[in-house]
Every structure is written in C-alpha cells, then in structure tokens.
Amino acid sequence: MKKIQLILFGIGKVGSTFINQIIQAQEVFKQQNLEIEIPIILNSSTAFVKDEGIGENWKANFEDFGIPYQVEEIIDYVNSKNWKNVVAIDATASADFVNNYTNLVENAFHIIAANKVANTLAYDEYAFFREVLKEHKKHFLYETNVGAGLPVVETLKNLHLSGEKVTKIRGVFSGSLSYIFNTFSEENKNFSEVVALAESKGYTEPDPRVDLSGTDVARKLLILGRELQLSYNLEDVVVKNLVPAYLTETNSVTAFQEQITDLDEEFQLLKSELKENEVLRYIGELDVEDEVLEVKLVKAQKENPLGALQGADSLFEIYTESYGTQPLVIQGAGAGAAVTARGLVSDVIKLAERI
Numbered sequence: 001m002k003k004i005q006l007i008l009f010g011i012g013k014v015g016s017t018f019i020n021q022i023i024q025a026q027e028v029f030k031q032q033n034l035e036i037e038i039p040i041i042l043n044s045s046t047a048f049v050k051d052e053g054i055g056e057n058w059k060a061n062f063e064d065f066g067i068p069y070q071v072e073e074i075i076d077y078v079n080s081k082n083w084k085n086v087v088a089i090d091a092t093a094s095a096d097f098v099n100n101y102t103n104l105v106e107n108a109f110h111i112i113a114a115n116k117v118a119n120t121l122a123y124d125e126y127a128f129f130r131e132v133l134k135e136h137k138k139h140f141l142y143e144t145n146v147g148a149g150l151p152v153v154e155t156l157k158n159l160h161l162s163g164e165k166v167t168k169i170r171g172v173f174s175g176s177l178s179y180i181f182n183t184f185s186e187e188n189k190n191f192s193e194v195v196a197l198a199e200s201k202g203y204t205e206p207d208p209r210v211d212l213s214g215t216d217v218a219r220k221l222l223i224l225g226r227e228l229q230l231s232y233n234l235e236d237v238v239v240k241n242l243v244p245a246y247l248t249e250t251n252s253v254t255a256f257q258e259q260i261t262d263l264d265e266e267f268q269l270l271k272s273e274l275k276e277n278e279v280l281r282y283i284g285e286l287d288v289e290d291e292v293l294e295v296k297l298v299k300a301q302k303e304n305p306l307g308a309l310q311g312a313d314s315l316f317e318i319y320t321e322s323y324g325t326q327p328l329v330i331q332g333a334g335a336g337a338a339v340t341a342r343g344l345v346s347d348v349i350k351l352a353e354r355i
C-alpha cells in the first residue's frame with residue numbers, strides 16, 4: 001500500500017469540499033493500493049493536527065482543538081514524522097502563502113495548487129521555482145488553475161511535450177463571464193441587469209469588477225501560454241477591460257453597482273450590431289505564431305461551439321497542426337467547489353502514480 005500524507009492549506013469552499021471527497025473515496029483509493037490521509041488542515045491562522053488523518057468530524061475538531069501556527073513549525077513537525085510522501089495542497093487564494101513554496105519543496109513536500117498565484121508570478125520567479133522543483137525532484141500539479149476540474153492543462157501539456165505544434169488556444173475561460181454573455185446575447189435584458197443576475201446566482205466574485213476587468217481570464221491565458229514554454233508575463237496580455245477607468249477600484253462595490261447602468265447603452269449598441277446568427281463572447285486567445293495574447297469581446301456564430309455555449313460553462317479550443325482547422329474542444333463547468341475539489345483529488349492520484 002502506498003501511503004500519502006496531504007497537508008491542506010485552506011479549508012474554505014474548495015478545501016472543505018476536498019476533505020469530504022477524500023474521506024468518501026477511501027474505498028476507491030484502497031482498490032488502487034493507495035492510503036491517502038490528511039493529517040494537518042490549516043486556515044490562515046489555525047492548524048489542526050491528527051497524525052493518523054482527520055475523519056468526518058474534522059470541522060468540530062478544527063474548531064475545538066485548532067492551534068495557532070507558523071508555516072515553519074508545520075514543516076518541522078512534518079519532518080519529525082518521517083512521512084515518505086508528503087504533499088502540500090494549496091487551496092488558498094493567498095499570494096503570501098506562495099512565498100512558502102520553495103521552502104516546502106526544499107523540505108521534501110510535493111505541491112498541488114488550486115491557487116493560481118505561483119503560475120502567474122513574473123517569469124523569472126516562475127522559472128526559478130521550476131528549477132527548485134527539478135533540483136529537489138518534486139512535483140507541482142495545478143490542473144485546477146484553468147477550467148477547474150476540466151482537463152485543460154494536462155491536455156495542452158501532453159500535446160506540447162509529444163511534439164505536437166499548438167498554433168492557437170481560444171475560448172471562454174470564466175464561468176461568470178460565460179453566464180453574463182450567454183444570457184445577455186439571448187435575453188432581452190440590459191447588461192447591468194444580467195450582471196446583477198450573475199451576482200445573485202453567486203457566479204461573480206463579491207466585486208464583479210474582478211471578473212469584468214478580464215484579469216482572471218488574462219491569468220489563465222498566461223498559465224496556458226507558459227505550458228507551451230513561452231516566457232510571457234501578465235503585462236504581455238492585451239486585455240479589453242469592460243470596466244471604464246472612472247468605475248475601477250477607487251470606487252466602492254456599492255457605488256459600482258449603482259453606476260453599472262452607465263454600461264447599458266454601449267452594450268446595447270454592440271448587441272444591435274449583431275447579425276441574426278451571432279452572439280457576443282468574452283474570450284481569451286493566444287495566437288502562438290503571431291505571439292499575441294488577448295482578452296477581448298468578439299462576435300461568434302451561434303452554430304459554432306463558442307457561440308453555442310450555454311449557462312456558465314467554460315470552453316477551450318486548442319488548435320494544432322494535426323487537428324487542422326477543427327480544434328480539439330474541452331467544455332463543461334469551469335468553476336464551482338465540487339468540480340474544483342475533484343480536480344485536486346485527481347491531481348493527488350496523478351501524483352501518486354508518479355512517486
């Protein structure tokens with residue numbers, strides 16, 4: 001039986017769902033000769049430790065027996081245990097936590113991250129961390145960084161590493177923006193009403209400008225570009241920010257929600273210019289040959305996969321030499337705690353096969 005110890009940083013929506021999925025899948029793991037335990041769980045201030053692995057009452061135990069911690073103490077504790085296969089799971093959204101990655105790897109941790117920060121750092125730092133991983137022969141998996149549980153990163157990596165020439169990546173990378181434009185294109189509603197609807201369904205970030213600015217899409221595009229070993233930085237992505245300068249971060253969320261009706265006229269005009277078989281889509285696009293990374297608003301034909309997108313689905317088109325003019329398409333729920341946590345679990349299984 002191969003034993004794997006997971007140290008879980010972040011027990012919010014994704015982290016707590018991940019714990020429950022790991023606990024429920026124990027039988028399935030055993031059939032694969034795997035024993036997967038979570039001996040330590042942590043939020044930003046508190047750690048709960050149970051050497052033999054937490055069980056179903058983990059939440060109450062965390063509240064009753066959690067203790068303050070420093071990451072260094074956790075590393076020392078894990079080292080003292082001589083566990084063989086230790087994996088830090090980063091289910092935080094913290095930029096600070098990523099500063100611990102090098103130290104973790106130097107102390108024999110593998111890393112699996114839902115957090116996108118490490119893969120969107122300045123290229124030099126990104127490349128440095130790859131060197132640290134190589135030097136210490138540790139793995140870093142992050143399938144959930146793009147498209148949550150959808151197999152986007154792995155597919156792209158496999159194509160690239162098998163010598164396939166990827167020429168273009170294009171798609172709707174964000175569930176919230178997918179919902180907003182799918183709904184706005186089809187329904188007779190103002191843009192501001194659709195954004196409010198997306199907010200009420202929990203699709204947007206608490207501040208919808210985070211979605212509408214295009215930064216999250218740009219980050220995902222950068223991560224995919226880097227999978228093709230292209231040394232781009234976030235500044236290389238040309239982003240069509242849907243939020244005008246006077247409504248950006250300096251104004252409060254409430255002020256923005258009150259003023260978002262200012263955008264209605266512009267979007268109504270764009271809609272009126274669409275042909276009958278066209279819809280609006282907010283996409284990320286990497287043209288490998290022309291070296292252009294863009295986040296932009298485009299018109300798509302309803303009969304094409306991009307134009308036919310429904311609900312809050314994400315869609316990734318990968319154009320390559322062998323696939324020719326018809327891209328390889330990956331589509332489905334690209335956000336949500338359940339699919340993201342399952343993506344993390346599947347990274348754990350992939351890692352278990354490699355170590």
Ligand SMILES: NC(=O)c1ccc[n+]([C@@H]2O[C@H](COP(=O)([O-])OP(=O)(O)OC[C@H]3O[C@@H](n4cnc5c(N)ncnc54)[C@H](OP(=O)(O)O)[C@@H]3O)[C@@H](O)[C@H]2O)c1
Pocket residue numbers: 009010011012013014015042043044045090091092093094096097114115116144145148334335336337340
């Ligand atoms: N939700 C999705 O659909 C989705 C999809 C793909 C990827 N992701 C990514 O998954 C990650 C988690 O998302 P979420 O929705 O679960 O977030 P969340 O509900 O806000 O939970 C974040 C967790 O991280 C903890 N945390 C913050 N800073 C920390 C630190 N320095 N050390 C240890 N723990 C820390 C928080 O603890 P406190 O409560 O103490 O602050 C909290 O437990 C994010 O990076 C997100 O971008 C999410």
